[in-house]
Amino acid sequence: MAPPHDRTDPPSIDWSLASEAQLAAALVQCETCTATEPTNAVAWQQRSYFLGRLGRYQDAVASYQKTLALAATDPMVWCNYGTALAAAGWMAEAVNAYDQALALAPDQAKIWVRRGRVLHRLQNYQAAVESYDQALALDPEVGKPGIARASQPIT
Numbered sequence: 001m002a003p004p005h006d007r008t009d010p011p012s013i014d015w016s017l018a019s020e021a022q023l024a025a026a027l028v029q030c031e032t033c034t035a036t037e038p039t040n041a042v043a044w045q046q047r048s049y050f051l052g053r054l055g056r057y058q059d060a061v062a063s064y065q066k067t068l069a070l071a072a073t074d075p076m077v078w079c080n081y082g083t084a085l086a087a088a089g090w091m092a093e094a095v096n097a098y099d100q101a102l103a104l105a106p107d108q109a110k111i112w113v114r115r116g117r118v119l120h121r122l123q124n125y126q127a128a129v130e131s132y133d134q135a136l137a138l139d140p141e142v143g144k145p146g147i148a149r150a151s152q153p154i155t
Contacts, residue, residue, distance in 0.1 A: 023053050041070035057088035075105035086118050094118045109139035
């Protein structure tokens with residue numbers, strides 16, 4: 001299997017379905033790569049992703065910060081950084097990261113949905129609804145189940 005950071009040879013694993021052992025092995029490969037190629041933004045981004053998937057959210061946040069030092073104009077890095085921040089419990093910081101992502105790519109419905117979820121958790125319901133509305137305006141299919149749940153009254 002090619003290292004997960006090698007984009008010339010697509011990974012043979014769907015990482016969203018990977019086992020913990022597969023994620024841990026991929027993380028080791030990324031750590032080896034970032035040690036030998038410290039300016040490899042792709043390796044840092046994948047390292048950050050694997051840390052998050054392994055539940056090591058604070059480590060993922062720190063790793064995404066290093067990724068951003070190399071790829072500050074990549075909206076998906078900002079988006080995934082926001083997701084790691086939210087998973088670590090830093091909701092206000094997550095909203096700021098999503099805002100950075102949206103400044104770079106305002107047409108990305110996925111980012112609007114993630115921003116809405118965090119705003120909902122912060123009980124900023126009006127702003128959450130505005131984010132969801134923006135997401136649906138861009139892509140009527142994105143996040144429909146999550147948006148529908150979030151729009152239900154809380155009892």
